[in-house]
Amino acid sequence: DAGVIQSPRHEVTEMGQEVTLRCKPISGHNSLFWYRQTMMRGLELLIYFNNNVPIDDSGMPEDRFSAKMPNASFSTLKIQPSEPRDSAVYFCASSATGALNTEAFFGQGTRLTVV
Amino acid sequence: GENVEQHPSTLSVQEGDSAVIKCTYSDSASNYFPWYKQELGKGPQLIIDIRSNVGEKKDQRIAVTLNKTAKHFSLHITETQPEDSAVYFCARSGLSGGGADGLTFGKGTHLIIQP
Numbered sequence: 269d270a271g272v273i274q275s276p277r278h279e280v281t282e283m284g285q286e287v288t289l290r291c292k293p294i295s296g297h298n299s300l301f302w303y304r305q306t307m308m309r310g311l312e313l314l315i316y317f318n319n320n321v322p323i324d325d326s327g328m329p330e331d332r333f334s335a336k337m338p339n340a341s342f343s344t345l346k347i348q349p350s351e352p353r354d355s356a357v358y359f360c361a362s363s364a365t366g367a368l369n370t371e372a373f374f375g376q377g378t379r380l381t382v383v
Numbered sequence: 384g385e386n387v388e389q390h391p392s393t394l395s396v397q398e399g400d401s402a403v404i405k406c407t408y409s410d411s412a413s414n415y416f417p418w419y420k421q422e423l424g425k426g427p428q429l430i431i432d433i434r435s436n437v438g439e440k441k442d443q444r445i446a447v448t449l450n451k452t453a454k455h456f457s458l459h460i461t462e463t464q465p466e467d468s469a470v471y472f473c474a475r476s477g478l479s480g481g482g483a484d485g486l487t488f489g490k491g492t493h494l495i496i497q498p
Contacts (some may be wrong), residue, residue, distance in 0.1 A: 284471075301485050302485070303486075310472075310488055310489070310490045310491060311427070311472065311485065311488040311491075312488075313485040314484060316484075316485045324485065325483075327403040327485075359426055359427070361426075369476050369477075369484065371413070371417065371429045371432065372417075372429070372486060373429075374419075374426030374427050374428070375426055376424075376425060376426050376441075377425075377426050
């Protein structure tokens, strides 16, 4: 398997523009997570899905952020409108979870710069 | 609530010596404690994990210990090598009613192996 695939790897956009980040989890994994990494705040959980259903979005910073998982093989994180403070590395991770938590596999991340 | 404290933030050791990184957590419902290694420009990668019913786990040069009473867990790396230089993150999670719970990460430890 190719692992968790994120696109794009890098995104530079102007303040106010819409940004969409994409993630393809590992085939067969039923849990998907979006994290944000910054120097100041470290790795923060934004939202996670189990079996395509959003379970906890309490980490989403504002209404400008939204995430969807229309099927088991695809998820998006959208920021509209984007602001400079949204600049960070965004990671998607997936895991195969049943009664026990198991290893979460991370993608390579999307480095977002909002100017 | 969920909170993970990690120390030290930077650790420099001589090649061949041991390195120890410590974490504490606050949520007594935590039952899964993974450690991730992150190299520059890459996503975090699991190196070892431990569940709440186990006190210690070892994998070659890496070991993790867990004290549930004190809510402490630690990473031990013996016979350090230059390729061990990276940022290490501890994390915790539990299980929600919906299945997998997201990871709460510590702020990371920058491990530097001096030749």
